[in-house]
Amino acid sequence: MGVVKLIEIKEEILAENKELASELRESLASVGVYLVNLMSSPGSGKTSLILRSLERLKDGHQISVIEGDIDSMVDAEAVAAQGVEAVQIKTGGSCHLNAAMVEKGLGQLDLANLDLVFLENVGNLVCPAESDTGAHLDVAILSVPEGDDKPLKYPLIFRTCDALMVNKVDCLDYFDFDREALVRRFRRLNEVAPLFEISCKTGQGIEEWCDWLENRLSVDR
């Protein structure tokens, strides 16, 4: 019984969220701000990817970061240490960011003086993929130690992402990770999103990702 009820209410809430997210996306576009939502399991490298991207992009762009976590400020502090403004959203218990939370985070930023905002979602490969944050670009990260079978088990995030980052490729030799199997499983779900092999540890692939992101920014914004 509980299950059926949950699904109906969930759909209603998702529909309300979708509407707010669309409004948010349009209103950001009207002031020239591009919002990039990063999603992955805990510890796949969302914060590391943001830090690497800031190194490469912060001279040419006005960037801020919104960090979403159930608890703690450690990610926002890491961003601030790079001299970039960061807003920490503590979700309490919530397993993902929704558009209302993102709207509150954006309210803390001086949008008129920004062109790019990175949004770090709660570490979770399931729920964030269901909830539109209002972002213009949804980026999924999978790290090598998690395994090449994840698209089989968590298809939605791979199906809906605009780019897939395969992080921690520096340790490919250490883990039993079949790159071709991963690509094949990903392509069955998503034919268009680019796949970047990166290492936030060594910097591999960061240049290509940032070039691509800058191109999307100039085309989409």
Place this chain on the structure above:
Amino acid sequence: MGVVKLIEIKEEILAENKELASELRESLASVGVYLVNLMSSPGSGKTSLILRSLERLKDGHQISVIEGDIDSMVDAEAVAAQGVEAVQIKTGGSCHLNAAMVEKGLGQLDLANLDLVFLENVGNLVCPAESDTGAHLDVAILSVPEGDDKPLKYPLIFRTCDALMVNKVDCLDYFDFDREALVRRFRRLNEVAPLFEISCKTGQGIEEWCDWLENRLSVDR
């Protein structure tokens, strides 16, 4: 608006679930079956821990496995390949197992001839910790590549688990993982649950974990 509504309904559903879970726990105890719920992020090693534990325990115990995944049968097939009965629950989109799903899975098993059932939850460090499955023992797994800061960000699962497995310790040298910081952060949330350092790749720590589990089985069951 949506957010407030969600929380109220969620609490109601969690209360209903809790009741069913308690019934399930009692009814399993009455037929001498001990249910062990394994929770972690995707790719932390839930299936590998089950496979290693089966190697060590299957001669002395009658064991079955219930695998929970959003999609795919790969985990159940891996268990079945060891000659152990496995039931695969496909949750559709749901991000965690609840007691009603577990009840259905148990319905597929010949409980009279079992003493131990492993339950592999959906890969997610957030939502499974909120939802009682009816298990007698809740085990959390954190793998080294995920990082030592996870108790700060995802406190609930660390607070409520009955045992914490730190998996993939074979690659401790490769990652920037501070064991002492992890233990300190874990102990701030949980003073009693044992912490096992294991490697499902090399077998390290599996003997200690299985000894402890057998002891719990003989005391609790």
